[in-house]
Amino acid sequence: MRGDGRHPQAGVVRGTNPYLPLPARIHKVVEENALVKSFVLELEDPLAAQAFTYQPGQFVMVSVPHCGEAPISFASPPHQANGFTLTVRKAGRLTGAMHGLRPGDTVGIRGPYGRPFPMHALQGRDLLFVAGGIGLAPLRSVILSVLAHRADYGRIIVLYGCRTPGDICFRADLAVWQEIEGVEVGCTVDKGDAGWQGKVGLVTSLLDTVVFAPERTTALVCGPEIMIKVVLERLEGMGVAPADLLTTLERHMKCGIGLCGHCHCSDKLVCADGPVFSLAELGGIASGCL
Numbered sequence: 001m002r003g004d005g006r007h008p009q010a011g012v013v014r015g016t017n018p019y020l021p022l023p024a025r026i027h028k029v030v031e032e033n034a035l036v037k038s039f040v041l042e043l044e045d046p047l048a049a050q051a052f053t054y055q056p057g058q059f060v061m062v063s064v065p066h067c068g069e070a071p072i073s074f075a076s077p078p079h080q081a082n083g084f085t086l087t088v089r090k091a092g093r094l095t096g097a098m099h100g101l102r103p104g105d106t107v108g109i110r111g112p113y114g115r116p117f118p119m120h121a122l123q124g125r126d127l128l129f130v131a132g133g134i135g136l137a138p139l140r141s142v143i144l145s146v147l148a149h150r151a152d153y154g155r156i157i158v159l160y161g162c163r164t165p166g167d168i169c170f171r172a173d174l175a176v177w178q179e180i181e182g183v184e185v186g187c188t189v190d191k192g193d194a195g196w197q198g199k200v201g202l203v204t205s206l207l208d209t210v211v212f213a214p215e216r217t218t219a220l221v222c223g224p225e226i227m228i229k230v231v232l233e234r235l236e237g238m239g240v241a242p243a244d245l246l247t248t249l250e251r252h253m254k255c256g257i258g259l260c261g262h263c264h265c266s267d268k269l270v271c272a273d274g275p276v277f278s279l280a281e282l283g284g285i286a287s288g289c290l
């Protein structure tokens with residue numbers, strides 16, 4: 001452990017090279033939309049696969065030979081059988097290469113890394129999930145974990161916003177969730193198309209449509225940084241305490257384990273201190289991290 005109390009190499013077996021990825025084989029590829037694919041993967045080494053555990057909100061560093069490495073969050077819940085799911089938006093070199101991969105191909109995996117969502121502290125609370133675009137991926141890991149232990153949580157509200165209908169991810173999950181008693185799902189797009197019959201407007205407009213008790217509610221917000229900022233500001237104004245406003249931050253990362261300082265934001269390292277933070281931990285909206 002470092003002098004400041006952080007575990008910089010969480011998930012890495014002591015004494016091994018922390019930068020050495022383990023090969024993981026792709027079992028399944030699901031096309032979420034034109035730019036987003038979900039990959040179901042499993043570590044090739046059976047012992048490593050068996051020992052591989054993670055929590056919602058954590059991430060892995062994924063690599064493809066000659067195409068670099070990038071942090072990707074778990075989109076699956078820890079109890080998922082047969083490996084784990086990563087949902088990847090085609091953004092650049094690594095993610096572009098991943099989009100060319102098929103079942104049977106392998107990628108390199110380091111991790112899991114990062115501080116997860118405080119699942120224990122969420123028990124007994126009403127949960128308000130607010131997601132934008134691919135930001136639903138890490139929240140899906142939480143939502144599916146919560147649904148697996150439904151009685152431990154209060155109301156579940158999922159508000160999801162995308163730029164266009166073509167940007168929506170996890171359509172099958174959304175359809176299932178909205179049929180579950182005690183789960184409310186709202187979906188909106190910034191700009192509709194000829195086939196879209198749902199709501200049109202920013203995700204914040206959905207906040208006007210739900211009634212919730214701020215003192216009983218923990219909000220989990222993930223999406224583009226500007227959306228996170230606006231939603232947190234709004235929820236704080238609606239009376240949710242900063243300690244109950246949780247989000248995940250994105251920064252460009254190199255090591256992923258608290259060593260290089262590449263991902264710093266104010267006095268925090270997003271890879272080791274986060275990526276999950278409460279608004280209270282960030283020091284409020286004006287802290288400069290959002």
Ligand SMILES: Cc1cc2nc3c(=O)[nH]c(=O)nc-3n(C[C@H](O)[C@H](O)[C@H](O)COP(=O)(O)OP(=O)(O)OC[C@H]3O[C@@H](n4cnc5c(N)ncnc54)[C@H](O)[C@@H]3O)c2cc1C
Nearest residue numbers: 070071072073087088089091092093094095250251252275
């Ligand atoms: C904790 C965490 C979890 C994440 N989870 C996911 C996830 O689940 N799914 C997902 O799709 N993405 C996720 N991301 C984002 C993903 O890691 C980035 O999009 C990553 O940059 C993609 O790598 P790439 O090589 O494909 O693209 P890059 O080549 O890195 O390019 C991506 C974009 O970033 C720009 N860019 C590159 N380097 C820099 C730099 N140094 N400074 C500023 N801009 C730069 C490029 O111009 C381009 O627009 C996550 C990020 C973090 C930090």
Ligand code: FES
Nearest residue numbers: 254256260261271
């Ligand atoms: S990526 Fe190196 S310290 Fe966070």
